[in-house]
Amino acid sequence: MSNLTCPHCHNSVPMGASVCRGCHAELKYGPSRAIVFGSVILAVVAGSIVGSILPHSMSIVGWIVGIGTLGFLYTRVRSIYKDRVVFKRIYRTR
């Protein structure tokens, strides 16, 4: 089991932990919300482009392309960012 080092307090944090024991920073794994949001937008755009090219009777193909693109991007993003860890420390102002 590999350990991570907290950038805030330099404590050793076990991989998979949700909170740093040293400074209570929150650990977030996987892609950021912006990347997931971007993938969804890309899939919707791809689906609507295909849907607009094809005749209306074949609009189901646009949905299939959109859902297929979303599934493809989701698995790609998941595998690329699976080792990404963010230490999010909430600084209290008082």
Ligand SMILES: [Zn+2]
């Ligand atoms: Zn820490």
